Amino acid sequence: MLLRNNIPLSYIFGKIKKEIFFVTAYSLGIVVLYQNFHVTRISIPLAVPALLGTIISLLLAFRSNQAYDRWWEARILWGAIVNDSRTLARQIVSLVDNPYALPEVENFQKRFIRRQIAWCNALSQQLRGFSAHKGLERYLDKNEMAFIKNQRNVTVALLELHAMDLKRALNEGWLNKYQQIEIDKTLTALCNHMGGSERIKNTVFPVTYSKYINMSIHLFIVLLPFGLIEYFGYMEVPLVIAIATFFLLVEKMAVHLQDPFENKPTDTPTTTICRTIEKDLCQMIDDQKLYEDMPQVEKASIGSYYIL
Template structure:
């Protein structure tokens, strides 16, 4: 997750260094040709690249807006995961009760809450196509780990275990039917959030749309030096680099935001959020073993 402050220029322009190098070489080549061969008959009026640049600007603005909407939706979903995880823990702590066997009930409650912590980590790693088992083994029993082997998506298996325990609590009389319905509604919201994340992950941003904008942008860059060379002379190259650099940065920003679950600094900080959920749920359980704080690397948190 990128922080608001201290983002180095090296990181920003490192994303477009090859594009800037190409533009600089191309600009120098056009300027040398104009100076040495005095070719003025192929100059292009600035109105042509201006109109094309305006069209590309509108397309990039629309694409950036769509990419940001995907990123913001992902963040909203994980905000709902935080709220529903806290709700689940609260319901488990205060709705499930058996005055005749409090020790068994306490173990039952702790098992469900720890499994919810595991679910958050499993979902985060699953969205990034990583094996979640090393991260969740300490939160679930060996028997439950074995049962998860039957599931390709471990977070789905963990929700099933939640549902099984809720049903067992109803049969044992630890909750009444109305309480069980409320607890199941929280599980339903978690499943809904899980499905929304998977939809974003599996829905590819239209490649043809990205390709057309990319080709139009390169065509604009090829035309732009012919319009700038007569206006700026030897200053054409730095002006060209500044203008094209702005376009490339906007395009790169949209590319990074459109996929919020790819384990990049611009991603939704799912593991950081999962650690915060773990901290809150363990405090609700009066557990003293808090998760390790996420290290900060200058301008972003380690995801």
């Protein structure tokens, strides 16, 4: 989850504490060796690490780009879930015909829209590796809870309930044939966004690619002090640390961005998005109570996820 707060330096370096420690020790060791014991032959031309650095930064730039694309695609998918949830609710409210204001039909509409909120929450939890059932009793009634209890895939089951309700509405005459098809299209869109999120969740970014780049960065850091020592002496230490930190952080960031549903601070903020959906959908069914009842516990836990 990405917020716009100021980033404490401690956080930035916290991620790569261990690496920084080793880099410091290593570069200090080399400079001591060079200056105090006069092992001057270990100096190498800067062009060697420079060549490596250019190559690595090139591949790192592409890799960051691909990681960023995954992260952004995940965000687009959840943006589309917001859009299609609103569309679904709008269609349920405006297409379902209820000229005599029958409470039965109104209940049907409210239940449908609440179930959509449940679906979003279930998907969010499922993607983060939690039980999809947890907390759904706020939105679903007993029959629905019973139905999904024994299903392997809860989100697919909820979409099926949506679809069966549409069939019932057609048979009762609350919807006409075209309206059923139109709302079914919105279900298809939701099904696609769900599948897209699962795809990103389940497909590993080519492991060996990351591995090779990681190994090359380490090779680069190992060579760097030898290239700088002749000109910088003790000043080489902070310089090596600065350059190594930069590479390690950019790489770490790519690693974090590439998996946007892993319950990490850099995740797609699915919980917050579900909350937005709940706000808008509750407005449409005039059910402020449902929205405001929300226990605030969860938010606290979000608060601690404040940075990329």
